Amino acid sequence: MIANGKKIDLERNLSLQEFLDGMGYGLSEVAVEKNGAVVPKNSFETVMICDDDTLEIVRFVGGG
Amino acid sequence: MKNAMPNRDELESVMAARHTPEAHGKIKAARVAVAGLGGLGSHIAVSLARLGVGEMLLVDHDAVELNNINRQNYFIPHLEMKKTGAMKSQLTDINPYINIKTVDAYITEDNASDIFDGYDIVCEAFDNPESKTVLVSTLLSKLPNVKIVAASGLAGFGSSNDIKTRAALSRLYICGDETSAAETGRGLMSPRVMICAGHQANMVLRLILGIEEA
Incomplete structure (x- = not known):
């Protein structure tokens, strides 16, 4: 799969939440697009990631 | 004559001359929302009013506090006023016809998509990262035409x-360096806040003029 332009080998299919946890992202601080479609925040646990997927992950830091 | 209110x-003719009639027409027809009226949002809103954006929605739940004045576009007389009211009165002084x-x-x-529905472009100008992601994820998934x-x-x-502007997701632009969080020892200071707000306002202008490239 590809995340933010980098190729990553998945050992198994996993939920988006598991993937983000494993990559060290805070779940409440990211917006994610999977294969060009935005993933609603309440679907992070149920949306599955497989080796064909492309993710774009945007992390927001505080300040405004 | 001093202090005469322009009709x-x-x-319109002064702004069309400055911005060109074609650009002015597009800007005047635009509908833009500003979510959060702190350091970013207050400067974005002022910039959009100076451009002559025809319809603006200002959203905030806070009042102006003394510790805002170091970077937000408010003045001592605005202290304790709701930011929405304090900002609207400034924008009306810039252009009474928007x-x-x-x-x-x-x-x-629960409330995001109802509040921002009908606005082509939304500026995310919140402070805390959770609020930023709630707004962005909710609007991108529920409003199919909105650009943020x-x-x-x-x-x-x-x-x-x-500080850069980049197209991050299909309908999402991000302005900033994407790393410098506000934290102890690294506070929010006027120059970079204004630079980032300028990036956001210029990206809004580009979108209004039909340019989608960051």
Whole structure:
């Protein structure tokens, strides 16, 4: 799969939440697009990631 | 004559001359929302009013406090006023002929799409990262045509040149350096906040003029 332009080998299919946890992202601080479609925040646990997927992950830091 | 209120036609012709009639027409027809009226949002709103954006929605739930004045576009006489009211009165002084709506609300997954529905472009100008992601994720998933110009990473006094605008997701632009969080020892300071707000306002202008490239 590809995340933010980098190729990553998945050992198994996993939920988006598991993937983000494993990559060290805070779940409440990211917006994610999977294969060009935005993933609603309440679907992070149920949306599955497989080796064909492309993710774009945007992390927001505080300040405004 | 000093302090004479310009009439609508006078102001229109001056702005059309400055911005070109074609650009002015597009800007005047635009509907833009500003979510959060702090350091970013207050400067974005002022810039959009100076451009002559025809319809603006201002959303915030806070009042002006003394510790805002170091970077937010408010003045001592605005202290304790609702930011929506304090900002609307400034924008009206810049251009009395633009249509400004205000909503005093804290944005959640439940109210976001109702409040921002009907606006082509939304500026995300919140402070805390959770609020930023709630707004962005909710609007992108529920409003299929909205474009969002958001901010991430503008605290401190790092190089101005690290602040960029990029197309991050299909309908999401991010302005900032994407790393400089506000934290102890790295506060929010006027210059970088204004630079980032300028990036956001210019991306809004580009979208209004039909340019989607960051």
